[in-house]
Amino acid sequence: MSSGRLEAFTDAVIAIVMTIMVLDLRPPTGHTFGALHPLVPKLLVYLLSFTFLAIYWNNHHHLMQVVERIDGRVMWANMGLLFFLSLTPAATDWLGPNTDTTAPVVVYGGVLLGSALAYFVLAQTLLALHPADSPLAQALGKDWKGKLSVVAYVVAGVVAFAVPEAAIALDVAVAVVWLVPDRRIARVTLDRPPEDS
Amino acid sequence: MSSGRLEAFTDAVIAIVMTIMVLDLRPPTGHTFGALHPLVPKLLVYLLSFTFLAIYWNNHHHLMQVVERIDGRVMWANMGLLFFLSLTPAATDWLGPNTDTTAPVVVYGGVLLGSALAYFVLAQTLLALHPADSPLAQALGKDWKGKLSVVAYVVAGVVAFAVPEAAIALDVAVAVVWLVPDRRIARVTLDRPPEDS
Amino acid sequence: MSSGRLEAFTDAVIAIVMTIMVLDLRPPTGHTFGALHPLVPKLLVYLLSFTFLAIYWNNHHHLMQVVERIDGRVMWANMGLLFFLSLTPAATDWLGPNTDTTAPVVVYGGVLLGSALAYFVLAQTLLALHPADSPLAQALGKDWKGKLSVVAYVVAGVVAFAVPEAAIALDVAVAVVWLVPDRRIARVTLDRPPEDS
Amino acid sequence: MSSGRLEAFTDAVIAIVMTIMVLDLRPPTGHTFGALHPLVPKLLVYLLSFTFLAIYWNNHHHLMQVVERIDGRVMWANMGLLFFLSLTPAATDWLGPNTDTTAPVVVYGGVLLGSALAYFVLAQTLLALHPADSPLAQALGKDWKGKLSVVAYVVAGVVAFAVPEAAIALDVAVAVVWLVPDRRIARVTLDRPPEDS
Numbered sequence: 001m002s003s004g005r006l007e008a009f010t011d012a013v014i015a016i017v018m019t020i021m022v023l024d025l026r027p028p029t030g031h032t033f034g035a036l037h038p039l040v041p042k043l044l045v046y047l048l049s050f051t052f053l054a055i056y057w058n059n060h061h062h063l064m065q066v067v068e069r070i071d072g073r074v075m076w077a078n079m080g081l082l083f084f085l086s087l088t089p090a091a092t093d094w095l096g097p098n099t100d101t102t103a104p105v106v107v108y109g110g111v112l113l114g115s116a117l118a119y120f121v122l123a124q125t126l127l128a129l130h131p132a133d134s135p136l137a138q139a140l141g142k143d144w145k146g147k148l149s150v151v152a153y154v155v156a157g158v159v160a161f162a163v164p165e166a167a168i169a170l171d172v173a174v175a176v177v178w179l180v181p182d183r184r185i186a187r188v189t190l191d192r193p194p195e196d197s
Numbered sequence: 198m199s200s201g202r203l204e205a206f207t208d209a210v211i212a213i214v215m216t217i218m219v220l221d222l223r224p225p226t227g228h229t230f231g232a233l234h235p236l237v238p239k240l241l242v243y244l245l246s247f248t249f250l251a252i253y254w255n256n257h258h259h260l261m262q263v264v265e266r267i268d269g270r271v272m273w274a275n276m277g278l279l280f281f282l283s284l285t286p287a288a289t290d291w292l293g294p295n296t297d298t299t300a301p302v303v304v305y306g307g308v309l310l311g312s313a314l315a316y317f318v319l320a321q322t323l324l325a326l327h328p329a330d331s332p333l334a335q336a337l338g339k340d341w342k343g344k345l346s347v348v349a350y351v352v353a354g355v356v357a358f359a360v361p362e363a364a365i366a367l368d369v370a371v372a373v374v375w376l377v378p379d380r381r382i383a384r385v386t387l388d389r390p391p392e393d394s
Numbered sequence: 395m396s397s398g399r400l401e402a403f404t405d406a407v408i409a410i411v412m413t414i415m416v417l418d419l420r421p422p423t424g425h426t427f428g429a430l431h432p433l434v435p436k437l438l439v440y441l442l443s444f445t446f447l448a449i450y451w452n453n454h455h456h457l458m459q460v461v462e463r464i465d466g467r468v469m470w471a472n473m474g475l476l477f478f479l480s481l482t483p484a485a486t487d488w489l490g491p492n493t494d495t496t497a498p499v500v501v502y503g504g505v506l507l508g509s510a511l512a513y514f515v516l517a518q519t520l521l522a523l524h525p526a527d528s529p530l531a532q533a534l535g536k537d538w539k540g541k542l543s544v545v546a547y548v549v550a551g552v553v554a555f556a557v558p559e560a561a562i563a564l565d566v567a568v569a570v571v572w573l574v575p576d577r578r579i580a581r582v583t584l585d586r587p588p589e590d591s
Numbered sequence: 592m593s594s595g596r597l598e599a600f601t602d603a604v605i606a607i608v609m610t611i612m613v614l615d616l617r618p619p620t621g622h623t624f625g626a627l628h629p630l631v632p633k634l635l636v637y638l639l640s641f642t643f644l645a646i647y648w649n650n651h652h653h654l655m656q657v658v659e660r661i662d663g664r665v666m667w668a669n670m671g672l673l674f675f676l677s678l679t680p681a682a683t684d685w686l687g688p689n690t691d692t693t694a695p696v697v698v699y700g701g702v703l704l705g706s707a708l709a710y711f712v713l714a715q716t717l718l719a720l721h722p723a724d725s726p727l728a729q730a731l732g733k734d735w736k737g738k739l740s741v742v743a744y745v746v747a748g749v750v751a752f753a754v755p756e757a758a759i760a761l762d763v764a765v766a767v768v769w770l771v772p773d774r775r776i777a778r779v780t781l782d783r784p785p786e787d788s
Contacts (some may be wrong), residue, residue: 005204005208005258005261006258007596008205008208008599009208009211009212009254011596011599011600011603012208012209012212012213012406012603013212013215013216014600015600015603015604015607016212016213016216016217016603016607017216017219018604018673018677019604019607019608019611019677020216020217020219020220020607020611022608022611022677022678022680022681023220023611023614023680025678025680025681026681026684027681027684027685027695031685031689031692031694031695032694033694033697035694036694036698047674050670050674050677054667054670057600058663058666058667058670061596061597061666064596072255075255075258076251076255076376079247079251079255082215083244083247086215086216086219086247087219087222089219089220089222090219090222090223090224093223093224094224094228098228101228103228103229103230103232103233104224104228106230107233179667202401202405202455203455205402205405206405206408206409206451209405209406209409209410209603210409210412210413213409213410213413213414214413214416217413217414217416217417220417269452272452272455273448273452273573276444276448276452279412280441280444283412283413283416283444284416284419286416286417286419287416287419287420287421290420290421291421291425295425298425300425300426300427300429300430301421301425303427304430399598399602399652400652402599402602403602403605403606403648406602406603406606406607407606407609407610410606410607410610410611411610411613414610414611414613414614417614466649469649469652470645470649470770473641473645473649476609477638477641480609480610480613480641481613481616483613483614483616484613484616484617484618487617487618488618488622492622495622497622497623497624497626497627498618498622500624501627
């Protein structure tokens with residue numbers, strides 16, 4: 001079983017999740033620049049969620065380039081990732097105007113944590129299907145960025161009870177760390193023929 | 198006629214159906230954890246619908262791997278399946294806060310039943326196009342899971358008039374049975390070259 | 395320039411147009427079977443619009459199988475078709491509860507007419523790019539079904555001022571005529587190798 | 592790394608952005624032709640936004656045909672373009688009934704400007720990855736249309752403070768200039784084998 005259709009389906013779901021978030025970017029009834037004011041935090045939270053989803057798409061894309069085969073378990077692990085990612089718009093919508101309140105910040109961080117764990121499960125499921133010396137195994141290596149992200153999200157969840165804004169700053173920091181494309185995998189794929197992706 | 202574009206279109210529709218359901222996951226105006234309380238049953242029903250759609254996508258994916266040709270009839274049978282699946286968000290939206298009420302439970306089960314029947318029609322339409330000893334025919338076999346599901350949905354529809362929650366439990370049970378990837382087809386595809394999917 | 399990405403984009407737009415229509419299938423606040431009553435005409439109109447979009451997708455799919463090359467003009471003609479198809483949800487939403495009123499019926503028929511004309515322009519643009527003895531030219535032939543549909547939509551638009559329901563019946567009749575897959579093209583593609591689609 | 596999946600993801604996002612704009616094309620509660628009156632400016636603005644998104648898709652499609660390789664930077668530049676394009680529905684929604692008011696016109700023009708700059712960055716990122724005599728470098732050439740568009744959007748933003756309608760006219764003029772497919776790239780791709788796209 002090759003991964004072509006799994007990738008196509010994942011692309012479609014992530015593209016939709018990304019895009020339906022803009023349905024909540026509604027300007028108020030006024031038509032002056034001042035009317036845009038309450039939209040600013042919403043736009044920034046949208047940008048953050050867009051970035052997280054873009055990171056997942058990028059990493060998924062890199063990951064799939066070194067995958068040689070998938071099975072039913074991988075398909076379900078991938079569905080688990082898509083489920084958590086699909087909760088992003090609801091969490092974003094709640095966080096938008098409430099960045100200084102504990103509950104929305106914790107819920108938003110919880111969706112990030114769930115997505116990170118689901119991605120970890122997906123990577124492990126794939127590893128179990130590939131030999132220890134496969135390009136995938138080499139590419140994933142120790143996955144310290146993945147593990148660090150999980151720790152950061154848990155810390156952010158605790159911090160949110162004291163200073164919600166600090167928890168968001170921690171979430172942003174994780175995004176920045178991931179913005180650098182996954183060089184581990186890029187390194188492995190460099191020597192492969194271009195038709196591989 | 199190969200099935201490439203039919204699969205791509207099906208992927209897109211299922212991805213959208215899955216994802217627009219989250220548009221109904223709106224937290225109330227409060228911003229405490231307590232405000233999330235009414236969202237819990239909605240989230241569980243969303244998870245159930247997401248799982249059903251994921252099962253259909255998985256089974257469709259497995260099915261198409263052993264399909265050798267399609268025709269106009271197959272395209273319409275597939276559209277029938279997509280039509281019933283597209284009713285899932287509306288049924289989910291109604292069931293969400295009303296899991297203890299007969300009508301929403303019956304309507305939700307009706308959408309599941311319609312989808313199951315449409316999938317059965319799709320499989321039969323494909324069978325009519327393939328020889329009796331084709332991988333597809335071997336893979337589908339007696340299709341007892343498909344037939345059992347239809348029976349379970351009908352029973353759930355009757356039970357819902359007495360105990361709505363029991364009907365939902367029956368729907369969940371069907372989902373659990375299907376969560377195991379379709380080994381019938383997996384078995385047949387195991388020996389085929391990887392480029393087949 | 396091959397048509398691969400044009401088809402993928404068209405698939406995505408039609409899939410989304412089809413699916414966002416269900417966002418208007420909202421049950422009222424009640425939770426009895428009676429609460430579903432006002433939903434029945436909406437569901438029937440949704441089924442009609444779904445069928446029209448499925449017909450366009452099917453015909454587009456068949457058409458593209460005999461297309462050998464496209465150019466910038468074809469891409470814009472295709473965008474014109476997508477624009478008119480994208481108006482379907484708005485027209486469907488208005489027609490849903492107003493099937494006995496002239497204006498919504500005329501507007502709905504106008505979207506059908508615009509889509510039919512845009513498809514005709516797309517076919518002509520493709521014809522201008524292919525030799526007179528190409529499979530495409532043979533497949534399209536005289537295109538009497540396309541021309542008849544345009545006439546029927548115009549007649550329906552006039553009839554709607556007297557008896558709106560009769561105009562809808564005419565629209566349904568056109569859909570039924572198209573439900574039969576386009577045998578003209580199916581005939582031509584029969585002898586082509588399976589990897590063509 | 593080939594660009595196949597990047598294109599597929601871009602197609603999906605643009606298709607969704609295009610299509611969710613129609614969710615705002617809601618007829619008022621009346622059901623006469625007069626009830627459609629307030630919809631006319633909204634429909635025209637939708638047509639303008641649809642055209643801009645179609646232009647970006649067309650240009651992206653032409654661009655990717657001469658791209659020989661991509662890297663992580665290209666993927667992020669592409670995400671930047673998708674982010675600005677995804678703001679189109681919100682800007683369109685605000686502009687729809689307010690075409691004579693400064694703020695919505697400036698914001699709409701700002702989204703156009705952001706998209707144009709993001710496309711410029713994408714093109715430059717691709718150029719940095721290809722040799723100076725590559726088909727891509729030849730195809731992009733001096734990119735005077737891209738630079739002219741940026742200047743026009745900035746002028747429109749200033750003009751909007753005096754005469755909002757004149758700013759919109761300028762935006763429309765840019766769209767008209769782009770409606771002609773990118774002959775620079777079409778010229779280069781003409782001699783390439785058809786399987787290139």
